Amino acid sequence: MTTPDPDTRTLLTALRRRFLDVDYTVDAVLDRIGESGQDGLGRNQTTPATRALGEATDPLATLIRLFLLQRSVDIEPLQHALPELLTPLLDAEIVELVEHGVRALIDIRPYATEDALPKWIVSDLTPGLDSPPPPMRPDYVLGVSPASTTLAQLTIRRPVGRALDLGAGCGVQSVHLADHAEQVVATDLNQRALRLAAWTAELNQTPVELLAGDLYAPVAEQSFDLIVSNPPYVMSPPATGAERLTYREGARRGDELVREVVTGGIERLTEGGTLQVLGNWAITDEDWGARIRTWFPETGVQALVLEREHLDVFSYIEIWLTDAGLVGTPDYLEQYDRWLDYFDELGIRGVGMGWITVRKSGDAPSIIRTESWPHAVAQPVGDALGDWLDAVGDSTMAAEQLWATNWRLDRRVDAETIGRPGAEDPEHVVYRQRTGLLRAVEVDTALGGVLGACDGDLPLGVIVDAVGQLLEVDPAGLRTDLLPRLRELIADGFLRRPRR
DSSP states (O other), X not given: OOOXXXXXXXXXXXXXXXXXXXXXXXXXXXXXXXXHHHHHHHTTOOHHXXXXXXXXXXXXXXXXXXXXXXXXXXXXXXXXXXXTOHXXXXXXXXXXXXXXXXXXXXXXXXXXXXXOOOEEEEEEOOTTXXXXXXXXXXXXOOOSOHXXXXXXXXXXXXXXXXXXXXXXXXSHHHHHHTTTEEEEEEEESOHHHHHHHHHHHHHTTOOOEEEESSTTGGGTTOOEEEEEEOOOBBOOOOOOGGGXXXXXXXXXXXXXXXXXXXXXXXXXXXXXXXXXXXXXXXXXXXXHHHHHHTTSOSEEEEEEEEEEEEEEHHHHHHHHHHHTTOTTSTTHHHHHHHHHHHHHHHTOOEEEEXXXXXXXXXXXXOEEEEEEOOSOOOSOOHHHHHHHHHHHHHHTSOHHHHHHSEEEEOTTEEEEEEOOTTOSSOSEEEEEESSTTOXXXXXXXXXXXXXXXXXXXXXXXXXHHHHHHHHTSXXXXXXXXXXXXXXXXXXXXXXXXXXX
């Protein structure tokens, strides 16, 4: 198990206390650098934030310059910001002395989670601020990235007993998990990542058991109620040593690592436990959904695989060569061809990028939905994914049970009418969700009449029969016609069981 040494723990405790004293927190930092400064940092540009700070040398401005802007600061304002901590910071290699003062060697930045208490994340410095990113060290520890933020937003935030952060990196997912899990375990193959994740946990007074090893090896005999993972899913050609960036690339071929994360996670889930993975998968000549469905057992799970983006091989390769800092280097074109040859060898025609959510569901036949969903969603989307897992079983109940059940139209659904001005009737009626995946369904007169009457007071079969009589159509035929559409609406959360 990885834990900071006593001196480092003392230092991190002192840093936490000082960060709180000078309000080195998300809201205070955003207030100082403004929206333009924040947007600039999102583009790896520090000038807007630097201009916002002006000539200020107060403690908060000094910490922003040191850690977020990666600028050197004078010793005197740093000692004012972090009194009596310069020597311990030097000893821990958090900062170093340079010609014009002190510069940071690692990134420590404010962060916020669901509990609204101040948090901080420790990682390696952001590469390429105000310049093209340079080649990175193989054991580079990525900070809070768009991918890690996405995983945090799609994680189902319900109270659980034991949670696993697989591939902990800087420890950001563990910080989130600690808000709703009784025990958090985190694993990583990268020893430097474990070291910085331990600092993140200590700085936030978050109890996390950090274990070294490949994928599930450190927890082979353990089980969990929730497993989350943003694994090194990039499908790069095999590489070793300095060529391989541990935070993004595994040692498996193609998308084998993501498949192992899924299959190994299912094996280690408790009954009713959930696995959530951010991943990439290969697009071959085979239907991608059919291929991904082979990753799941025939019984015992419910799974929703959402392809959020589909890239051709050229776009995909260019993204990751840029990320590695190879653009403009003598190796760029050679590496580009190497990646293309590798993809040709594996028959990869494109890459799917998306979300995998799985629940262990007993002995019932598995329910696996694979779906391309590139549309806008309302983040955080975790609640909606949890609702889908809750509802998808209901959607497969026997027809007679479904007809005998009372349902209500979710209150977060709006009805939209579309038609020409002055027309007596709309051309289209669409029911649209205001939350979650923001799904929409066009309804005809019969389905709209049924949904509009679903207020939880009457069984669904009674409502359908009444609508059939009003429309002068055979109720039995209407039931047959509407049944598959209603099953899908139940799974997608348009129709819910009334709360008792």
